[in-house]
Amino acid sequence: MRVRSGEREILARFETRLEEIADEIADATVAEVAAFDPMRDATLRAEIRALSRRQLDAFLDATRRGGVPSPEIMAVVRERAALRARQLVPLAALLHSYLIAQRVISAAIGREAGSDSRSRGAALALTTLTFNYNIAVTTAMADAYVETVQGDLAAAESARLTLVDALLTDQVDDRPELTRRAIGLGFDPDRRQVVVIAAVDRQNPAGRWAADAIAMACGRSARTAFVVGRDDGLVALLDADGPHRAEVVLERAAAQVRRTHGAQLRAGVGTPFVGMSGFRVSYHQARRAARHATGQRPFIVGPQDIRLFDELTAGGGAADLIPQATQKALGDPMLRDTVQAYVDADLSVTTAARAMSLHPNSVRYRLRRVAELTGRDPLKLTDLLELITAARLLGPSD
Numbered sequence: 001m002r003v004r005s006g007e008r009e010i011l012a013r014f015e016t017r018l019e020e021i022a023d024e025i026a027d028a029t030v031a032e033v034a035a036f037d038p039m040r041d042a043t044l045r046a047e048i049r050a051l052s053r054r055q056l057d058a059f060l061d062a063t064r065r066g067g068v069p070s071p072e073i074m075a076v077v078r079e080r081a082a083l084r085a086r087q088l089v090p091l092a093a094l095l096h097s098y099l100i101a102q103r104v105i106s107a108a109i110g111r112e113a114g115s116d117s118r119s120r121g122a123a124l125a126l127t128t129l130t131f132n133y134n135i136a137v138t139t140a141m142a143d144a145y146v147e148t149v150q151g152d153l154a155a156a157e158s159a160r161l162t163l164v165d166a167l168l169t170d171q172v173d174d175r176p177e178l179t180r181r182a183i184g185l186g187f188d189p190d191r192r193q194v195v196v197i198a199a200v201d202r203q204n205p206a207g208r209w210a211a212d213a214i215a216m217a218c219g220r221s222a223r224t225a226f227v228v229g230r231d232d233g234l235v236a237l238l239d240a241d242g243p244h245r246a247e248v249v250l251e252r253a254a255a256q257v258r259r260t261h262g263a264q265l266r267a268g269v270g271t272p273f274v275g276m277s278g279f280r281v282s283y284h285q286a287r288r289a290a291r292h293a294t295g296q297r298p299f300i301v302g303p304q305d306i307r308l309f310d311e312l313t314a315g316g317g318a319a320d321l322i323p324q325a326t327q328k329a330l331g332d333p334m335l336r337d338t339v340q341a342y343v344d345a346d347l348s349v350t351t352a353a354r355a356m357s358l359h360p361n362s363v364r365y366r367l368r369r370v371a372e373l374t375g376r377d378p379l380k381l382t383d384l385l386e387l388i389t390a391a392r393l394l395g396p397s398d
Contacts, residue, residue, distance in 0.1 A: 004122065004125075006118055006119060006121070006122035007122045007125055007126050008064075009122070010109060010112045010113055010119070010122055010123055010126060011060065011063060011064065011126070013112040014060075014108060014109060014112050015060060017108065017112075018053065018056050018057075018060075019053070021052075021056060021104060021105065021108050022049055022052040022053040022056055023049065024104050024108075025048075025049075025052040025056075025100060025101050025104045025105075026045055026048045026049035026052050027045075028100050028103075028104060029048050029052075029097045029100050029101075030044065030045050030048060032096070032100060033093050033096050033097055033100070034093075035089060035090045035092065035093030035096075036089070036093060048097075051080070052101060054076075055101060055137075056105075058070075058073040058076075059105065059130070059133055061073075062129075062133050063126065063129050063130075063133065066129075068132075068133075068136070069133060069136050069137055069140075073137070074136070074137070074140050077137045077140050077141050077144070078140050078141070078143070078144035079144075080141070081094065081140075081141040081142070081144040081145040081148070082144050082145070082147075082148040084145065085144075085145045085148035085149050086148065091142065091145050091146075091149075094141060094142075094145065095138060095141075095142070098134060098137070098138045098141065099134075101134075102130060102131070102134045105130050106127050106130055109123050109126050109127055109130070110123055110127070149223065156185060156223060157228055157229070159181070159185055160185050160186075160226060160227075160228040161228050161229075161230065163178070163181060163182055163185060163187070164228060164230065164235055164283075166178060167276065167279040167280060167283075168279075168280055168283060178276065179276055182276065185226060186220070186224050186225060186226040186237070187226050187237055187276075189274070189275050189276050190274065190275075191239065191274070192239070192240045192241055192272055192273070192274050193237050193238060193239055193240050193272065193273065193274075194237075194238055194239075194240045194246050194269050194270050194271065194272050194273070194282055194286070195235065195236070195237060195269075195270040195279060195282040195283045195285075195286045196214075196234075196235070196236040196237075196238050196246055196250065196267050196268070196269050196270070196286055197232060197233045197234065197235055197236075197267060197268050197270075197283070197286040197287050197289075197290040198210065198214065198233055198234040198236065198250070198253075198265055198266065198267035198268075198290070199233040199234070199265075199266055199267070199290065199293075200257060200261075200263045200264065200265055200266075201263050201264050201266075208229075209257075209260070209261060210234060210253075210257055210261075210263075210265065211227040211228075211229065211234055211236075213253040213256040213257050213260075213265075214227050214234065214236050214238075214249065214250075214253045215227055216252075216253070216256065217244075217248075217249040217250070217252035217253040217256065218238055218239070218244045218249045219244055232287060232290075233267075233290060235283070238250075238269075240272035240273075241272075246269050246301070247269070247299065247301060250265065250267050250269075250299050251299075253265055254298065254299075264295060264298060265298065266290070266293035266294070266295075266298045266299070267286075267290060267293060267298070267299050267300075268285075268286045268287060268288065268289025268290030268291070268292070268293055268299075268300045269286055269289060269299065269300065269301040270282030270283060270284070270285035270286035270287075270289070271285050289301070322390045322393060322394065323374070323375075325373060325374050325375065326374045326376065326386075326387070326390050327390070327394065328373070329370055329373035329374045330374075330387070330390060330391050330394060331394075334366065335366055335369060335370050335373075336391055337356070338352070338356070338363060338366040338367065338370070339367070339370060339378055339384075339387055339388065339391065340388070340391065341355050341356050341363075342363065342367065342378060342384075343384070343388055347384075349363050349364055349367075367379065370387065371383075374387065
């Protein structure tokens, strides 16, 4: 698109006010973009102002050439976007700042136009060029930002996995370089925290979306939250206390996972610790607790929530001692569920029948059937203990 004489006249007047326009863009950006608040210091406004001034020169150059940014300008835009991505400035904040510049430039062009129709038409044509220019640079900025974030996420995921392996196998007390690396990955050694091992419906490893749900629930981004996938589930470092303590975060994340994916999040929480060396103990406690997470008790918080009977029967190592007749009988979900309901009802046939929506006589019949098939009478305490232990050792029924 060729710039005509009326448009050149407006651009010439626009150029005489570049310093003033750069100030206006900088002031509006600092005032309106809330995401810059954590970065607000004596240099922020000056940095934004200098960038705005360079962008105005780039805009003028592109406009005089028909509205297309030069390859050099596009390279600078991409480099700046990558830097902001690594500084954890939200993409929305960058887009907001570009839109502010678009607004200020368009208003300045309008002010430099005269009142006659020719001048207003020239201003409208220039405003169209500003939109074309802004679309080109914001697209390049967003592409570079996303590429940087995706690359950083993959790198952080790998680095966190390496760190977890090191913390589980190395002596960490005298490893200052390990501490520095941990801090850069979101592991604050001075913070009281816990290890969490989470899974989704017993499927490991859980999807990235589950890790993102945990990160969001603890008030951090996927890039800053310490959540990494391993073969035994998602490993997360969460606060032991305060508004983002592990129990609160897991409840929020579970609600998100349930709402968006129709899945259930289950997790084990380790013991609180401070420092690098406490990670290993908390991790193993969390892993043990995660083995006992169920649909009824999705979050197991430390050893105090683990029942001794559940722990003794969790491994399944003695399953080969179970008689074949008992294995066959408990392989029937109807009989197995009846025995479990009877235990859950504190050995009350009436309560078990109500929970299963059955007549009490139906429950009695099934219990007698278990006794006939196994030679172990569920109405006798010692036989019932053997049956329920066998059921736990055999694992979930099909």
